[in-house]
Amino acid sequence: MTISVQVPMSFRPKPVSTTMILGEVLKTARMDQGMSQEELANQACLKKWHIQEIEETDSCRTFYSQEIKLQGAKRIGSLLGLDHSQFLSVKSLKD
Numbered sequence: 766m767t768i769s770v771q772v773p774m775s776f777r778p779k780p781v782s783t784t785m786i787l788g789e790v791l792k793t794a795r796m797d798q799g800m801s802q803e804e805l806a807n808q809a810c811l812k813k814w815h816i817q818e819i820e821e822t823d824s825c826r827t828f829y830s831q832e833i834k835l836q837g838a839k840r841i842g843s844l845l846g847l848d849h850s851q852f853l854s855v856k857s858l859k860d
Contacts, residue, residue: 786838790852792820794845
C-alpha cells in the first residue's frame with residue numbers, strides 16, 4: 766500500500782540555484798557542424814520547435830517543465846560533443 770502526502774508549499778525547501786541554458790552556444794555548435802534544427806531534432810528524438818526554443822528563448826512554452834527542457838538541452842549538447850559546463854550556467858538564488 767502506498768500513502769501519498771501533500772506537503773504544503775511553505776514546508777518545501779526553496780531552490781538555492783537555477784540552471785540557465787546558453788542556447789547561443791548550442792546553436793553555434795550545431796551550425797559549426799553543418800546541421801539544421803530538423804536534423805538535430807531527429808537525432809535527439811525531439812521536434813524542431815523544441816530545438817528552436819532551447820536555442821532562442823528562456824521561456825518554457827513547448828516543454829512540460831523547465832526540468833524537461835533542461836534534459837533536452839543536455840541531450841542536444843551531448844550529441845554536439847559539448848560538455849555541460851559549456852552550455853549550462855548555474856546561478857545562485859541566495860540573497
